[in-house]
Amino acid sequence: MTQAPETRRPRQRPADDGTQTGAGPAVGRPVDRVDGAAKTSGAVRYAAEHPHPRLAHGTLVHATIARGRITAVDTGAAEAADGVIAVLTHLNAPRMTPPRPVSMLDLSTLVPGTSVNYLGTDEVAWNGQPVAVVIAETLEAAQAAARLVEFRYRETPAVTDFAAAQDSAEPLPKSFIAPGDARKGDAEGALATAPVTVDRRYTTPAQNHNAIEPHATTAVWDGDRLTVHDSSQSLDWTRRHLARCFGVPPSGIRVLAEHVGGGFGGKGSVWAGTLLTVLAARATGRAVRMALTRESVYRTVGGRTPTVQRVALGAGRDGTLTTLVHTGVSRTGRAGGTTEPFSSQSRHLYATPNLLVGHKAATLDVVPNTFMRAPGEAVGSFAVESAMDELAVELGMDPVELRMRNEPDRDPLGGKPFSRRDLRGAYALGAERFGWARRDAEPRSMRDGRFLVGWGVATAFHMPARFPADVSVRLRSDGSVLLRCAFHEVGVGASTAQSQIVADALGVPVSAVTVEHGDTDFRTGPMAGGSGQTASVAAAVLAACEDVKRSVLRLARRDAASPLHRHRFRDVRAGRGRLFPAGAPDGGETYAAILTRAGVPEVEGRTGADSRAGRALGQARFMTGMLRDRRRWVRAATGAHFCEVRVDSDTGETRVTRWLGVFDVGRVINAKTARSQLRGGIIMGIGAALSEETLVDPRTGRVMNPGLGEYQIPVHADIPPIGIEYLDEPDPTTPLGLLGLGEVGITGVAAAVANAVHHATGVRVRDLPLTPDRLL
Numbered sequence: 001m002t003q004a005p006e007t008r009r010p011r012q013r014p015a016d017d018g019t020q021t022g023a024g025p026a027v028g029r030p031v032d033r034v035d036g037a038a039k040t041s042g043a044v045r046y047a048a049e050h051p052h053p054r055l056a057h058g059t060l061v062h063a064t065i066a067r068g069r070i071t072a073v074d075t076g077a078a079e080a081a082d083g084v085i086a087v088l089t090h091l092n093a094p095r096m097t098p099p100r101p102v103s104m105l106d107l108s109t110l111v112p113g114t115s116v117n118y119l120g121t122d123e124v125a126w127n128g129q130p131v132a133v134v135i136a137e138t139l140e141a142a143q144a145a146a147r148l149v150e151f152r153y154r155e156t157p158a159v160t161d162f163a164a165a166q167d168s169a170e171p172l173p174k175s176f177i178a179p180g181d182a183r184k185g186d187a188e189g190a191l192a193t194a195p196v197t198v199d200r201r202y203t204t205p206a207q208n209h210n211a212i213e214p215h216a217t218t219a220v221w222d223g224d225r226l227t228v229h230d231s232s233q234s235l236d237w238t239r240r241h242l243a244r245c246f247g248v249p250p251s252g253i254r255v256l257a258e259h260v261g262g263g264f265g266g267k268g269s270v271w272a273g274t275l276l277t278v279l280a281a282r283a284t285g286r287a288v289r290m291a292l293t294r295e296s297v298y299r300t301v302g303g304r305t306p307t308v309q310r311v312a313l314g315a316g317r318d319g320t321l322t323t324l325v326h327t328g329v330s331r332t333g334r335a336g337g338t339t340e341p342f343s344s345q346s347r348h349l350y351a352t353p354n355l356l357v358g359h360k361a362a363t364l365d366v367v368p369n370t371f372m373r374a375p376g377e378a379v380g381s382f383a384v385e386s387a388m389d390e391l392a393v394e395l396g397m398d399p400v401e402l403r404m405r406n407e408p409d410r411d412p413l414g415g416k417p418f419s420r421r422d423l424r425g426a427y428a429l430g431a432e433r434f435g436w437a438r439r440d441a442e443p444r445s446m447r448d449g450r451f452l453v454g455w456g457v458a459t460a461f462h463m464p465a466r467f468p469a470d471v472s473v474r475l476r477s478d479g480s481v482l483l484r485c486a487f488h489e490v491g492v493g494a495s496t497a498q499s500q501i502v503a504d505a506l507g508v509p510v511s512a513v514t515v516e517h518g519d520t521d522f523r524t525g526p527m528a529g530g531s532g533q534t535a536s537v538a539a540a541v542l543a544a545c546e547d548v549k550r551s552v553l554r555l556a557r558r559d560a561a562s563p564l565h566r567h568r569f570r571d572v573r574a575g576r577g578r579l580f581p582a583g584a585p586d587g588g589e590t591y592a593a594i595l596t597r598a599g600v601p602e603v604e605g606r607t608g609a610d611s612r613a614g615r616a617l618g619q620a621r622f623m624t625g626m627l628r629d630r631r632r633w634v635r636a637a638t639g640a641h642f643c644e645v646r647v648d649s650d651t652g653e654t655r656v657t658r659w660l661g662v663f664d665v666g667r668v669i670n671a672k673t674a675r676s677q678l679r680g681g682i683i684m685g686i687g688a689a690l691s692e693e694t695l696v697d698p699r700t701g702r703v704m705n706p707g708l709g710e711y712q713i714p715v716h717a718d719i720p721p722i723g724i725e726y727l728d729e730p731d732p733t734t735p736l737g738l739l740g741l742g743e744v745g746i747t748g749v750a751a752a753v754a755n756a757v758h759h760a761t762g763v764r765v766r767d768l769p770l771t772p773d774r775l776l
């Protein structure tokens with residue numbers, strides 16, 4: 001009964017057809033990670049693993065008040081400690097140029113993470129703000145000395161209690177991240193007259209980033225040139241922000257992140273650890289490494305805001321929605337921070353004549369919160385998808401049927417078409433594979449010994465972003481290909497996916513393609529975020545590969561000895577390492593033969609301009625295209641989650657025992673890594689559903705559980721087999737039909753768990769996490 005449906009299906013075809021010859025599509029296959037062996041054997045290096053002669057080690061000292069000023073500093077004991085090289089505070093640190101004020105209206109101001117001018121001010125903006133860096137010959141010496149640094153403060157009143165700050169919340173300005181409030185018809189009026197209604201309050205707690213690799217930086221100055229290894233999912237932003245802070249040209253800064261041990265948005269901005277490592281290296285003239293402790297990550301890197309949300313639904317007795325209200329309050333920091341546009345997906349989910357979505361944010365003196373996997377939808381979907389389940393119960397209607405009845409043909413708010421959307425197909429496939437028809441709607445109707453068994457569903461929804469990206473593709477006379485781009489490998493198999501795309505575009509085997517990434521010396525890549533990296537890079541890869549093929553054909557067509565002599569590009573195809581006339585796959589010539597005979601060692605295709613003006617033009621074109629697309633379509637990845645839980649009737653402990661997610665994510669590039677990515681989202685969602693919660697002392701604003709000992713994330717034994725299916729139909733509006741699937745997996749998960757728990761127990765939990773005390 002707990003077997004995942006996927007495990008009953010025939011095994012995927014092995015990766016050795018097509019991909020090994022360049023004859024058939026590599027895209028879509030479950031190709032093994034091209035870097036798998038290097039990763040699992042420890043051969044790849046992470047940001048804190050780069051050796052350097054005379055490497056010094058840094059560690060942070062954190063403020064212990066929520067708001068105020070430093071009145072006295074005593075670094076004497078720390079400076080005298082064994083192995084200490086320097087103790088930097090606002091009294092002696094070299095000055096950095098402060099970040100521009102953080103604004104939700106300007107994405108680039110979110111790059112610094114906060115507006116604090118670290119070690120350039122005596123002001124404290126949150127409990128945990130870094131106020132000193134200790135640099136020593138060893139990590140242990142730095143950490144021991146850090147405990148000897150003493151600060152005295154004058155405190156000023158601080159807002160640290162989210163619950164108490166609700167009334168001070170202000171509407172969010174419309175921005176790229178938060179689309180702003182919206183209304184259609186008279187949502188509240190329709191609620192008053194609807195035959196069946198639910199009107200509920202849901203809450204979700206603050207959550208923190210817990211990537212396997214805590215944030216780490218290694219920085220080396222050589223005069224005014226700077227090399228930084230950084231656990232970043234945003235290399236270009238990091239380089240530009242460092243250039244601004246340290247007053248050196250970006251061209252003199254090289255930021256590298258060959259591999260990143262997990263990044264879920266927490267490594268998308270430039271946080272104190274990175275800045276202060278670079279500052280420490282400049283101040284000491286040494287190469288400095290700073291691998292943050294887990295506690296320092298919690299204190300200096302934003303996480304997910306808590307939310308209080310209201311969802312009100314009205315429907316006719318047949319289940320047809322007449323109104324949908326989704327409003328509420330999240331948090332932001334006085335020193336900046338993004339927010340969670342938790343109500344934004346509710347504009348696009350269900351057909352309804354009346355709709356009201358709104359969002360306010362309260363400003364607190366806490367570490368500014370930041371992007372965390374599906375910011376907005378991850379927690380907004382908990383509220384709206386729980387409410388849909390509550391409405392189904394009120395109506396006495398199956399929750400899948402209720403969703404299908406209200407599936408919109410066009411965007412409910414603006415009337416735009418969806419670029420593609422087949423939630424009906426996803427639910428139908430999921431219901432069949434999960435055995436949904438066997439569900440008895442009655443709560444507490446299914447038991448397994450002392451366990452109450454429940455089944456729940458919820459919809460996943462996420463709108464992937466796109467970013468500008470440029471690449472270089474070099475085809476060499478031995479038939480091998482090198483793709484270079486400063487994109488990021490945060491653990492998802494990004495270079496494997498791009499290898500497959502290159503292989504198909506040029507008609508070469510995957511094994512002929514080498515990918516180099518994670519280095520700002522390469523052409524500028526996108527942020528690894530917003531579920532946008534793969535599609536953003538793919539668009540550039542396709543263009544560059546077209547260039548390469550054109551250049552190769554140019555060599556052949558002017559060569560009377562070539563079977564491609566005088567052939568036109570549009571009549572030529574690529575495959576099995578060759579160009580050939582359309583319809584004659586055994587004709588034509590191999591790339592190697594063409595290049596070798598022409599005496600050309602390699603042909604390069606690349607996108608993007610080399611001049612500053614050219615780059616600005618490219619950015620402008622990109623933005624124009626993005627805005628045009630937004631006016632034309634709603635582009636979203638969607639999915640249907642099916643969840644089974646067993647709740648211990650004695651202890652109230654909830655175990656997730658079966659999961660099936662069916663997704664509509666456009667074209668899937670790699671069947672193996674895509675499933676893995678979607679599973680990862682579901683696992684993170686199960687953590688949010690059952691255990692994750694950052695505990696902030698409301699009196700002091702201090703995070704009280706800054707580490708994995710007390711902040712509970714799922715371990716392997718907590719996770720059942722997770723079945724993943726996808727519809728695998730290309731989106732007609734994107735290059736290759738890709739949408740992006742990094743974040744959609746987590747959305748809807750907490751609601752599916754809570755809905756299953758209600759089915760198991762009859763208890764409706766509207767406050768996450770769903771800990772046993774809430775069920776007893």
Ligand code: MOS
Nearest residue numbers: 264265373529530
């Ligand atoms: Mo994601 S929150 O854009 O890494």
